[in-house]
Every structure is written in structure tokens, then in C-alpha cells.
Amino acid sequence: MKTKAYILAGGLLLAAPATSQAQSVGQAVMDGIALATLSDAQIAQLSQQAVAQMDAQNPVAGPGDPYATRLNRIVGRHRSMNGMPINYKVYKVKDVNAFATADGSVRVFQGLMDIMTDAELIAVIGHEIGHVVNKDTRDAMKSALKRSAFLNLVGSGGGTLAALTRSQAAALGNALYGANFSRKQETEADDYSYGFLKRNRYSVLALASSFEKLASLSGGSGGGRVTEVLSSHPDSQRRAQRIRDRAKRDRIR
Numbered sequence: 001m002k003t004k005a006y007i008l009a010g011g012l013l014l015a016a017p018a019t020s021q022a023q024s025v026g027q028a029v030m031d032g033i034a035l036a037t038l039s040d041a042q043i044a045q046l047s048q049q050a051v052a053q054m055d056a057q058n059p060v061a062g063p064g065d066p067y068a069t070r071l072n073r074i075v076g077r078h079r080s081m082n083g084m085p086i087n088y089k090v091y092k093v094k095d096v097n098a099f100a101t102a103d104g105s106v107r108v109f110q111g112l113m114d115i116m117t118d119a120e121l122i123a124v125i126g127h128e129i130g131h132v133v134n135k136d137t138r139d140a141m142k143s144a145l146k147r148s149a150f151l152n153l154v155g156s157g158g159g160t161l162a163a164l165t166r167s168q169a170a171a172l173g174n175a176l177y178g179a180n181f182s183r184k185q186e187t188e189a190d191d192y193s194y195g196f197l198k199r200n201r202y203s204v205l206a207l208a209s210s211f212e213k214l215a216s217l218s219g220g221s222g223g224g225r226v227t228e229v230l231s232s233h234p235d236s237q238r239r240a241q242r243i244r245d246r247a248k249r250d251r252i253r
């Protein structure tokens, strides 16, 4: 799960029977189909399968779990975003992280919940949803597919895709989990969160303080696994300052 070094093994993971399996359920399968023909709905479908596999591999907080209760309280009003249903789960692992995928799944790690206030958590979640709304998660899935042989599985014409095998779904999940967004994408996700927080009358400054907290944890660049929200490119302090400057211009304190 945590091993970002997991590399999509491409062809190795694609057992040959996958093709006949797919055909047997009446789905069109083409070799080397152009990535461009994949619809957003198909990307979401693949993402959903990858997330379902990650859910199966991680300890998910159940309905009565205090972490699930807290997360549900925090996101209660935000079960859809721009018309897309959003589903949330807590992974009870120590990593300080959160991620979202193109199908509208948001996964928040216990380690993150342990250090963030409610206001900071909704700010981080707003950032992650920003990646979904801005279609960064769709593009991350596309590049994961491009780097692999998964395209062989994909049907043409916008129909239902072949179901992935467990190992394929796991590999795709790992690729998504390890996806790095560009600096521009990070900045735009920050801006999305800022707008989301402001619209809903949450604290926009909590977005800045969440970055500062994460930055102090990671202790500069030499730390352990970089959390998605801090992912590499933009300097955390500068991002926090950018939010604070914008809040000042908006006369929010």
C-alpha cells in the first residue's frame, strides 16, 4: 500500500486469458486502442475498480468507528460535487495522507486525521476533490494506463469495460496512489479548495495551516513518503503564504 515504488508490471500482470474472458461476457476488446477514445465514464469505471481493490487491501473504518463517525460529520453536506457523487472512507493506517480518484472516491488516512483539525481536514478534502473536478485524477488514470498494457483490456465505443482481475486492479490502484500532479495542478487544486471553503463559509486559512503542519512534519525535503497534498513541486510554505495573501485580499481573517 505504502510502497510508492510499486511499478506497474505492464504485460506481466496481464494474463492472456483476460481477453477471452472479456469476450465471453460479450464485451468488445481491442488491442492497442487509442487512449483518446476512452470516455470519462470508462475512466471512472476503471478507477472505481482500482479503489475497490485498495479498500479490500486496507483496514477501512467501519460504520461505528470513531474515525468514520468524525469523517462523516465533517463531509456530511458534501456528498456530491458539481453533480458528481462523492464517497468517503477512512483507512486506519498511520500514513499522513489522503487521495481521491476519478470516480469520486475520497480516501482519508487515520494518520492525517490524527494531526488535523476538522477545519484543516475539510480543506485538504477540498483540495483532493479539486483534483477530481479539475480532471487531474482522470488524467492520472490515463497516464497510468499509457504506461501499462491495460489498454488491451479496454473495450471500444463507450460500452462497459472488461472487469479487471484483482492484480490488475491492485496495480492500477498503486499507480494512482503514487501519481504525482504537476505544480500547476496542485495550485489549481488549492484554488478549488479555497473557493469551496469560502462558498461554504469554512475557514480558508485552515488550508494554509494544513500545509504548514504537513511541512513541519516532513521536515523539508528529506522526509519519508510525501503526502499527496504536499506532493513535491510547490513549496509548502509558499503555497500557505499564497492562500494567506489571497485571504487578505478577500478581507478574510
Ligand SMILES: [Zn+2]
Residues within 6 Å of the ligand: 127, 128, 131, 181, 186, 189, 228, 229, 230, 231
Ligand atoms: Zn494535490
